[in-house]
Amino acid sequence: MKAVVLERPGxxxxxxxxxxxxxGAPGPGEIRVRLHASSLNFHDYLVVTGKLPIAENRIPLSDGAGIVEAVGDGVSEFATGDRVVSCFFPLWQDGGPVAGDFAQVPGDGIDGYAREAVRAPASWFTRAPAGWSFVEAATLPTAGLTAWRALVVEGRLKAGDTVLVLGTGGVSIYALQIAKAMGARVIATSSSKAKIERVLALGAExxxxxxxxxxxxEEVLRWTGGRGVDHVVEVGGPGTLGQSIRACRVGGRIALIGVLTGIEGSVRTALLMQRQIRLQGIVVGSRSHQVDLVRAVEATGLRPIxxxxxxxxxxxxxxxxxxxGRHFGKICLEI
Incomplete structure (x- = not known):
């Protein structure tokens, strides 16, 4: 079996x-999956560039999509030939968060999906959305699920809400698409004229x-008549958080899902408190969240970029x- 490994130092x-x-063949409760695609995330980039400590010769990549080649005894959810997609937190099946680190995350604490095949517990996968290619499905476990949890699970997004997305990476574009599919309005930021034209074409107001x-x-406040937005999908971290707090309405929500501008910085705590904004850290989601997301994209017809x-x-x-930083949406790998 061919696989990609990361030698140390990264x-x-x-x-x-x-x-x-x-x-090899799956054991009881396991499935064997022939992997066909993966996608790149910022977390994967931190791993492969050596910014996160990992074991020698770790197989990277947290996302994997493929087809079930065999099922072990006791597996009833999947059958040979089913298309499946991996879970970012394999042990977080349902309920609230169960991990504060990446010890069990594929491509970090354990081997990931930059390989041709894997044998793992069936509960480490969900079915892939019907009609999606393997490449499309591989964008779901990290970027898609992060946006879904930020807006729908934790944010309780509803039609008529206004959402602010920063940049045009995988999570931000997924957030834009999910928000539009659910009847929300979207404001997006970018430094590229071409990318601005593309987010407007996707439905951003x-x-x-x-x-x-x-x-x-200031422009966000002007556009919303001084009210501010209901939700911010904050991918920048300390370099953008101050503006995000100012752009958020009284009682609004900021989902902190990225640290592209650094891991430490000042926070305007007085304004955060004064405007009674909920600031919540988001790291992907559970298997149950992913099952719901698969149903949602099938119902709405959403397809990833x-x-x-x-x-x-x-x-x-x-x-x-x-x-x-030239990409718009997701970068993927075919296996």
Whole structure:
């Protein structure tokens, strides 16, 4: 079985394609999955560039989509030939969060999906959305589920709400699509004229060039008549959080799902308190959340935006493309 491993110390030049032992037939409660696609996330980038400590020769990538080749005794949810997609937190099946680290996350604490096949408990997967390609399905477990949990599970999004999304990466574009599918209005930010045109084409009511308007919260307030937005999908972290607080309405919600501008910084606590804003950290979601998301995208007809697809052997080039920040939506790998 071919697999990609990351030698230590990390770095894109430390990714190697190797031969690994075949995972074999599934045991009781397990399935064997032939993997066909994965997608790149910022967490994966932190892993492969050595910014997160991992074991020697770890197989990276937290997302995997493929087809069930065999099922073990006791497995009733899946059958041979079913299309499935992995779960970011394999042990978080339902209820509230159960982990505060990445010890059981594929591609970090355990081996991920940059390989041809895997044998794992059936509960580590859900079915893939009907009619989606393997590449499309591979965008769901991290980016899609993060946006879904931020807006729907925790945010209780409803028709008529206004959502602010920052940038045009995988989570932000998924958030835009989910918000529009549920009848919400969307404001998006970008520094690219071409990307601004694309978010408007996807249905965003307003798009702001944050380089031309660095105090973009003022424009958000003007556009909302001084009220502010109901939801902010905050991917930047300390470099953008201050503007997000200003842009959020009294009693609104900010889902902190990214740290693209750093891991530490000041927070305008007085304004956060004064405006009674709920600020919540979000790290993906549970298997139960993913099952609900699969049903939702099937019901609404939502399809993910895939910017570019690379073969697995070109995984380093795919990460370099991500590093350059030129993508709109998701970058994927075909296996």
């Amino acid at each position: 770095g894109l030049d430390r990714l190697r394609t190797v031969e690994r032992e075949d995972p 307003r798009a702001i060039d944050y380089r031309r308007e660095p105090r973009w919260a 895939v910017d570019r697809t690379f073969p697995l052997a070109e995984i380093a080039d795919a990460f370099r493309y991500q590093e350059a």
